[in-house]
Amino acid sequence: MYKVTLIPGDGIGPEVSEAMMKVIHAVGINIQWEKVEAGESVIEKYNTPIPDYVIDSIKKNKIAIKGPITTPVGKGFKSVNVTLRQSLDLYVNLRPIKSFKGIKSRYENIDLVIVRENTEDLYAGIEHKIGDYAAESIKIITKPACERIVDFAFKYAQDNNRKKVTGVHKANIMKLSDGLFLDTFRDISNKYNIKSDDLIVDAAAMNLVLYPENYDVMVMPNLYGDILSDLCSGLVGGLGIIPGANIGKDCAIFEAVHGSAPLIAGKNIANPTALIQSAVMMLRYLEEYEYANKIENALEKVFLKGEKLTVDLGGNSSTTEFTNEIIKYL
Template structure:
């Protein structure tokens, strides 16, 4: 039996997380949930959206499933997601992007993975203002760059991927992105069996839209990886399908890529597939591969039934119809 920290989150978070819990129970997954609350709902009581007991739970269990947590824009508290990644040194953000059969999108042949450095860059949040000028500090280190490069190449080798593409803007940011490229080039030499290439971020964005089938594993600094993974999610149908894992040496947090969507909370139309796909990554991380495959097959079958899908996927269904259809395919 595995104990997993469970963070429902804000907005639609509790709704979609409850779907995972019910489906896992139906599958008899050997998982016990350690429920902890974080986000806007705990600020009044604890004075922070991220009380210490959340960090303590994840450190103890070493694995968590997290619903989306609201991040204020331009004001308010610092992103809970960024804080978790820094405090737990979850240096690798892994975002698989794969076309789903039966879903009508502009592409049906996308199968790539974005590996994003998760702890530095502009997300350090080092900002200051002098009179009418605002500045931010972008931090890129050799150590973090090499770690994420090793993670990307190791992932490629273990998952029989053939190519790693490093994304940068070293033509302009010659020191910071130059250092990132030095690190990826060094690591690439140790994996001669894997093709290595480099793309400037603006060209990479265009190439993903024009020819996404040409890409396999993409490794990038924090901001580029964040933007590209959302862009890539759009190629397969949107953020409602895209899973993510934040992985470190001592812990891992699995989450959906999308936000808390407070405008549709408690309306029954939230799409749980992204968090379910994240839970599949969690199962594979725990080496519960048979259960992961079983759930993946049930989701794939459900995707082909348009009537069961939520409005964001072009369907007329709701969160209950998706959940019930998945469970029917599990039986």
């Protein structure tokens, strides 16, 4: 039995979390959920969207899965996701981008992985005002952070029979910060018997739209990873199907990468695929490959049949109907 911290989240979070738990239960693996609340619902009581008990639960269980959490805009609260990643040193953000037959998209047979550094860059949140004239954000790139994220990318490629690792940067302009990332990437690439290349980030954005089949594992600093992973999501049907993982030395958090969609909350029409796929990633992290493959195969059958899809996927089924269809194929 595994004990997993569950953070349902805001908006549609509780609905997609419930769907995910139903699928996990149906596949037969024994998981005990430790549910903790975070986000907008706890701010009034704790004056923070992430009370200490959330961090404590994740540190204790070493593994968590979370629905989307809203960070209030303009109210002085730091991003919930950034806070979790920095507090727990979850230095890897891993987002597999895979197309499914049956989901409408302009592309077919896409299978690539974004490996994003998760703790520094502009997301370190170091910024200040210069009077009323300007504001300054400081971009932090350190060699240790570059080394461990690039090494993770190559090791991931090696362990998952991937063919190539591409380093993404803007070293032609930011010669010191991105130059450090690029130099580190090239140094570490020499330690692995895996094909590698590097690409300037704006060229990467264009080439991913024109020739996504040319890319396999892509590793990059924080900001570029945030942008390009969303771009790649658009290649295969949108954020509603894309899973994500935040991985550190001691623990990991798996999450749906889409937002909380408050306008459709409570209507039973949300697509739970992203969180279900995040659960698949979690099971593989736990080395429970048989259960993970069963869920992924069931998803593939549901998409291919195309009869019980949610509205965003071109159907008219409810969250419950879509979830039950997955369970039927388990």
